[in-house]
Amino acid sequence: HVQLVESGGGSVQAGGSLRLSCTASGFTFDDSDMGWYRQGTGSECEMVSHTIRGQIYYGDAVKGQFSMSRDNDKKTVFLQMNSLKLEDTAVYYCAADRPDVPVWHLPTKFNTACGTWGPNWGHGTQVTVS
16 A cells, blocks of 8 residues: 655744655655645646656746655655745645556646646645745
């Protein structure tokens, strides 16, 4: 049973930082590409970052601002978010490969809600920047 549990969200002032974590279980973490997606109210689901065979890619909106990393021993992936802006307010979701749907198959943006199709998803963690 695949589980992805996000943590670390919260409220922060503009210019501040947060570090999100996603702890995984139920699959071979080392072999899985992982990703972070976000969705603001009334907005599309947007790729924040993901790995493809270990290489990390970032969405254009967060390049140079966010940093993704992983600790395979802890089966955890992280998202360090710096210089946060109002427009970074969103629910942030962790995603992991399904055998038939790798994370990187997702479009960089799509209209349906994050977490409703494709790879395995966590339940999300709210980030509010004010």
